[in-house]
Amino acid sequence: MESKLQLQDTFLNEARRQKTPVTVYMTNGFQQRGIVSAFDGYTILLAFEGKQYFVYKHAVSTIVPLKPVTLPQE
Numbered sequence: 470m471e472s473k474l475q476l477q478d479t480f481l482n483e484a485r486r487q488k489t490p491v492t493v494y495m496t497n498g499f500q501q502r503g504i505v506s507a508f509d510g511y512t513i514l515l516a517f518e519g520k521q522y523f524v525y526k527h528a529v530s531t532i533v534p535l536k537p538v539t540l541p542q543e
Contacts (some may be wrong), residue, residue: 478508479540480532480540481505481513482508483538483539484532485507485508489538490502490503490504490535491532491535493524493529493531493532494532495524495530496529501515503517503522504516510526511525511527512524513529
């Protein structure tokens, strides 16, 4: 059975593939900018100015891309 990707997975994968800079807003108000390098069901790895930031999804409130992320048509 083929599993369908969730919208968050599709969005993160396209942001990663297109190398679109994003701002990740945390539930505590902190902001982290970067490019999505990788992600899984629980975490997002961001790259920014030569550093890596490992973010847990449960701490994320909102992800805002610098420019629109083009999603594939189904």
